[in-house]
Amino acid sequence: MKSFAELLLHVTHQASGDHHVAISNVAYDSRKVTPGALFVAIKGVHVDGHRYIATALEQGAVAVVYDDPHQAPPATIPSALVADAKVALSPIAAAFYDYPAQQLEVVGITGSKGKTTTTFLTAAALEASGELVGFMSTVDFKIGQRQWANKTRQSTPEALEIQAMLREMVEAGCRYAVVESTSHGLSPRWNRLGDCAYDVALITNVTHEHLDYHGTVEQYRADKAQLFQLLATSPSQKSILGQPTPVEKVAIVNADDPHAAQFRAAAGEQVRHLSYAIHAEADLRATEIVSTSKGLRFTAITPQGNFALNLQLVGTFYVYNVLAALSVCLARGVDLAAAIQRLEAIPGINGRMEQVELGQPFSVLVDYAHNPDSFEQVMSMLRPLTQGRLIAVFGSAGERDLAKRPIQGQIAAKWCDLLYLTDEDPRAEDSLQILQEIAAGAKAEGKIIDQNCWLIPDRRTAIEQALATAQAGDVVLLLGKGHEGNIIYASGDIEWNEHAEAERALQGLGYIKR
Template identity: 55%
Template sequence: MTLTLHDILHGVETTGSPADLDTPILGITYDSRQVRAGWLFVAIRGFHVDGHRYVGQAAAAGAAAVVVDARHWGGDPIDVPLISVADSRVALAPLAANFYQRPATGLRTIGITGTKGKSTTTDLVSQVIEGGGFSTGMISTVDFKVGPRRWPNSTRQSTPEAPEIQGLLREMADAGCAYAVIESTSHALSSRWNRLGGCMFDVAVFLNITHEHLDYHGSFAQYRADKARLFEMLGEGEKGEAWAITNADDPSHRHFLDAAPARARRLTFGVRAEADVRAHEVSAGPGGSALRVTTPWGEARLRLHLPGSFNVSNALAALSVALSQGIPLARAVAALEAVPGIRGRMQPVSLGQPFDVIVDYAHNPDSFEQVLGMLRPLTRGRIIAVFGSAGERDRAKRAVQGEIAGRYADLLVLTDEDPRGEDPAAIIAEIAEGAERAGKRSGDGYLCIPDRAEAIRAAMAAARPGDLVLLLGKGHEGNIIYAGGAIPWDEAESAREALRALGYS
């Protein structure tokens, strides 16, 4: 079915419309380089590039029509239909949803938001719902998934732009998926971006919130308000029962429940606070956790193969979603127990070695404090931490990361993360300054090995029975960025290669 400009503009308020609304539209993009004959180009003013400068280029490439932002458009007339809107970035989501024929109407959509744990919980929710017998699609920082097909998210964007989201939702609907599970960032939820408009959420999940991303949101109150938009959007499609699910351990959880429409059902989960879905008798180690869980649907014992107390909370969130969707408790628990790990998120790597190896994405001081602080009392032997810090990013955090790791770990192996255009040795030297403030000394307390594969081999060779080798910073990412470009990278596989070289299999 070929859609027309009239179809694409349905429900979008315009400040000026062309006469020819019967123009066929074959595609939609906000990137002038992707324009093909018959496509709609939506000009957006970004942080670094203003798409309005490329309207002429899009028209020359065969654009069938162009949408511009009334605040930023003052260009010369063009020979294709031109539509003016009050805010082209906000309009992009409904335009994309219309082009893909509103795929969320045929799916149960679940949004996961929080400062930490979104990727892990998104994956857990997808897996536990599949364990309940339903086909799912997934959009996360780590992977995209449509039914049985799964592939890495190589965009380095947790929540893609609206056309990519709607395109994936259309693939899910066409593939017969019953559910779409979407990692929902505060940037994507913000009314300034509106990437998640048209997703028609049926379930909203709040994990936690801390003082982060304030450079974008301006204040903690605005950051929280932007995240809470997920709950405000509940039930927009009126497809059935809507659920608002929150972490009762977080002081802000009531704010999120209150943001949901009155008709949405409420459900809480927690470890410390009174909650509908509650963990009891939690015992944890580097290899995972065991607990008893009580719910309105009964109680059960649960053994997770995911290390960390925060993963107990993430698992409770996933369990809550499954139960809200009618999946029996025993089946949901079995699905959670079958999860071997989430790629790049507290991911165990084992080839039979007598020490633990964990790959995690932690790459800032707060996550270092959380991960290392949690693992230190659970580790019988030494902690050997391998990490770096990104080039052309926040320099101030480098020494802080070194100092935090120096307090918790016995040996640091400082290496490349994404140096970009900076000197890798200079970045490592800044991390080392912090390590020395924590009492570490070169050659004993820390090693400087820029080549990350070599650094991982050195860490494995130094490990003794009972130790923990912790690989931080890269997680799921598929490359390391240098001045000359990106080189392919797989942190978990590099760990396996180092273990195989030591004779483990």
């Protein structure tokens, strides 16, 4: 058990009270406070933790970290006034869990698109080393042999949960931790990932996203670049599996991305640099790419030789994800031939161009695409691969970016033959109103309501009708939900599994699993 002073070792603060008090737990949610806990009062978007300091003390908290001097705890309570409690949470959590990232080889994956997929593929490829691997992603968490769904709807958990999972990875005997690292989590204003002691930093690509949080494109890129800057803060020697181990720092960029140079520069010259690409010169390149609605083939040109890959993954964009995973393996000295065998055995990725196959004569794909950029990417890629009609089932989230709705409708109408507009997460908005806003864009592109564009709020019914309409050679896209386990309404959430719903609808049409 550590003292309050030990937890604050790397936090600038103004101390009050006895900091030798022992801390048995750390919590930023007063409901999770147990006797002997340190309560960290964080100002969130909707809730200010300072309002719950008294409650935390009643629950048994013995110390408080806070950042609002006007809402200080009683003078008799050991406390620390900090500049920003949410930023301080990361070093406090790292100290509480005894700096687990310094006992793992940590790989950070960032980028606008492809983070989740690349995290999953990288973890799978690293397992070819024979070592245990843990990962954290938008879709799943994995520690050693145990994998479970991320139901938090947070791509990057809070710093406390991150450090706790890293500690679990150490205790499970993992050598590697692969961490999906979002711009929000990397931002110094939030600092959820500030104490992950990264050894490998990889970026997939950069587009214009999350400007509601970052303010400008430049700040968004700068927050992404933080991952590469953090390489310099990670110790050059770690204790891996109980053994002192020198760990090389490596920065990996997509050489086809126009912003690659910014991320190379952020990493500096004291690290090893690697790159991957399809078009540009790079350490790992892909050629002879053949994509179908059933899979993907290409040749990888690497420093370990040339390899022919035959993957069960659908979509040319997977080429970049696979090259990225192989780049990490190259950086860690993992045999690429063995890594490729692991990748070729993957039947699909949950909610990412995931095939639903019950012997039907048409293709059904589940994908998380939920914004104009991802619609354009997915639909333009599938259109030339589709022998029959391209059919899309999708909606748009309530209480979120309203401007994208007609744009989604217009893009879908441009590429698809039939559209079934349905609920995604309406929240407190009127479902039909959302669908009408999407339909406005579809109609501008020539679609006619109830002829080739239908508004069906109930998602189950929309999927049933789309699949009942499908014929041999068609491709049916189920978009927007992907891996998510619920649909959010004002009246509450309903449980949801897009893949299972598609299977159920196909079974209703007489198709059965082989």
